[in-house]
Amino acid sequence: MKNIQKIFSLFLVIFFLTPTTSIRCDEIDDLENLSFDDLLESSIVNNILETTAFEFQRTKFKPEDTVDILEDIGILDILKQNLYLRSNRLNYRSVIDLPMGMMDKDYCYIKRLFGMEFFFNKMDRARFTSESDANTCGSDAICSYLALTDKDFLEALSKSTSKSEELAEADFDFDPAEVFDLFKCGTVQERKLGVMLYGRAGTEKWRFTYKIPFYYLERNLWITEPEQKKIEEQLGEADPEQQEQFQDQHAISDKLGIGDFRIGFDFRLTNHERSCSRIGGFATVPTGWAMIKGLKGQHFKPLIRSPETNLNDLIGYHLDAILSLGTGTEQEKAQAKQSLTDLSFQAIDHLNSILLEAPMGNNGHFGVGAVLRSMWRLDALVPRPWAKNIWMKGRLTLEYLFPGTEMRFFAENPSPKLYDPEFIKQYPESENALENMLFTEKEIVGKLFPYALECTVCPGFVFCWTSRWYHEREWWGIYLGSEYWMRSKEKFSDLQKPKFLEDRICVERARAPFAFQSKWLGGLYFKINRSNRNLVLSLNGETSFWNRGIGGDYTVSFDLEFNF
Amino acid sequence: MNKKLLTIAVSVLIYPFFFIANSITKTAHVILNSPLLDFIDGKSYAINGKVYGLILQVRKEVREMLLGVFNANGQLIGLYLFNGKYVSISDLAKLEASIHASGDEKKITELQNLLAKIKEDFLEVTKGYVENIKPFKNQILGLLKESCRAHNKPKSFLLKWGEELDGDEGKLLREKITSFKEFEQFCIDLAGYLEDMAYSCVKAKALFIELIKQSRAEK
Secondary structure (H helix, E strand, O other), X not given: OHHHHHHHHHHHHHHHHOOOOOOOOOOHHHHHHOOXXXXXXXXXXXXXXXXXXXXXXXXXXXXXXHHHHHHHOOXXXXXXXXXXXXXXXXXXXXXXHOOOOOOOOOOOOOOEEEEEEEEEEEEEEOOOOOHHHOOOOOOOOHXXXXXXXXXXXXXXXXXXXXXXXXXXXXXXXXXXXXXXXXXXXXXXXXXXXXXXXXXXXXXXXXXEEEEEEEEEEEEEEEOOHHHHHHHHHHHOOOOHHHHHHHHHHHOEXXXXXXXXXXXXXXXXXXXXXXXEEEEEEEEEEOOOEEEEEOOOOEOOOOOOOOOOOOHHHHHHHHHHHHHOOOOOOHHHHHHHHHHHHHHHHHHHHHHHHHHOOOOOOOOOOOEEEEEEEEEEEHHHOOOOHHHHHEEEEEEEEEEEEOOEEEEEEEOEOOOHHHHOHHHHHHOOOHHHHHHHHHHHHHHHHHHHOOEEEEEEEEOEEEEEEEEEEEEEOOOEEEEEEEEEEEEOOOEEEOOOOOHHHOOOEOOHHHXXXXXXXXXXXXXXXXXXXXXXXXXXXXXXXEEEEEEEOOOEEEEEEEEEEEEO | OHHHHHHHHHXXXXXXXXXXXXXXXXXXXXXXXXXXXXXXXXXXXXXXXXHHHHHHHHHHHHHHHHHOEEOOOOOEEXXXXXXXXXXXXXXXXXXXXXXXXXXXXXXXHHHHHHHHHHHHHHHHHHHHHHHXXXXXXXXXXXXXXHHHHHOOOOOOHHHXXXXXXXXXXXXXXXXXXXXXXXXXXXXXXXXXXXXXXXXXXXXXXXXXXXXXXXXXXXX
């Protein structure tokens, strides 16, 4: 009976006291096995809470924090995407290839000719790639060069933004797809303003020709006015002064100098009353040289080495901005912000060094070519008096540009590591944090800054066919014509790529595509004739009507040609 | 036999007291589902072992203000002297109505002064924690809402307090809480939220235990 009483008493004590009294957990190893409630009541825990001053001291992010955050916001999916869809330099036409200095009157008494053609040439929208490589926006929109409308890239960015918004419990009011959409039709414009000096000397049979341009060359990033308004509506109006400052520092490249020097010769092949033809050769000497760079804008140098960025600081700053965390001191935050701004501008300037830096000539490539000229009078076909005043002049050239060392830009393909399940699994683990952070930093830099590497560039062939109909009276004349110009797709050899880039760079995306341009030409000229000399003043214009791989352009010029 | 009976009697008598005391402040813990917690749980820059300790510490101190502390005899004793007795916020919340009903101006004034003092104590106790969470105001407010929603307290003063985290939450407390009843509920809700946080941060809990082990090993 006593035993039953004892057991009952013990049961009551246990029953009534257990739920309310502290668990006397004196074995520290047991802590992990305790339920949450028991942990709160544990004497060890309570003792610690009573005797320890807990405080949170913010420190700089450790690599493990950084990779952790990066993984959380889906950086690995972003790194799998290409920012640069292409990294080629834009195709261009050397000024000496433009249909200028070509009045070529060829009067029988002419022994010498000297001309000055003042010109203005403008390309409204450069082509970033060939039509076949372009996306739906067209090859003249920056989104055919950068992945601004790439579905996978935007999806990865949107996911990352959404994740950050979730974490921040805030609406950033920022949709990468919407923002990039505002800039997707951005393009590059080019202007050339200068004078072409040209001349000719020789006999009726043999002639020597030369020409050399002096000009101002400007390229700039450009968006249309409606697009600008849309951007201002969406992102807010920028201060005009700041806007101009940005344009001058990060959107315009300009230079003043001389172009390549072309010398040539031809000799008369046939000569009849109503027709004649000449054949010859020419050489393009790479004298192209910019005497002054950055008059209004800048001269953008490619970033050969990686920028001095500290991803740790940047992520710290990003996190602060995204999640409103008060990490670091104000000074550190300001430094990180500055670092982020610098990185952004460096990335834009690097892009500018690819897109806006155009050479003054053929970029150091020596060229040799052949020329065939023909000229015949219409009355050879149409025996009418009026046909005697109409001439057809044709010029056919084929030039080979010799290979030369140039800088080209190569975007990196995503690292194979990003597709390795083992790597993805171990990415956030703290023991690999430093290595993974450096890997991520390198990949981000690789995405923003295509590698600038030297290689032997073979531009290949340039073909040009010009034909013009002249109607010429005693003291005036007009002409109309067309021109077809094409340049082969460039090739690379002896690429000086570092070992770590062995299989990562995409050479194909770096090659300037095949370029083709066809133009209408026209002009009006006046002659001041003297017995053995004359002066021809002409107003000329030409505009392209069909382009591939190069932007459409137009030229207006005023030519003074002395024949004596 | 007498001793045994006495033990049983004491147990039976103490039990309802403990039960009531616990039920006032203990509510079922809720796992907070905010993605933020996945993000910050166990991170050195967010809720690490020390911050987890800080959460538990504040929760403990708030509960002690609310209910009192156990004395050597296992009895709960309030931290504040009122009318010659040590009382807790819960005790004062119960007494409050009758004191007001009595119309005893002296006691009412004494009670008001005590409320003001306790509020200052509360601000002091929570100061370190509040300073640390201020930069996370948006996120904390999200977590507070989730906790209040889970405990079916959509109009809790805790939410207003959370909204003022980047302003002067002390002023809000001083001005808007005018009775022990309100203050008791606020303390219960805050302690509940802190428990939810601690319950939800599994990684930080492991780090906290690790911290305790290290601390013991150093000793």
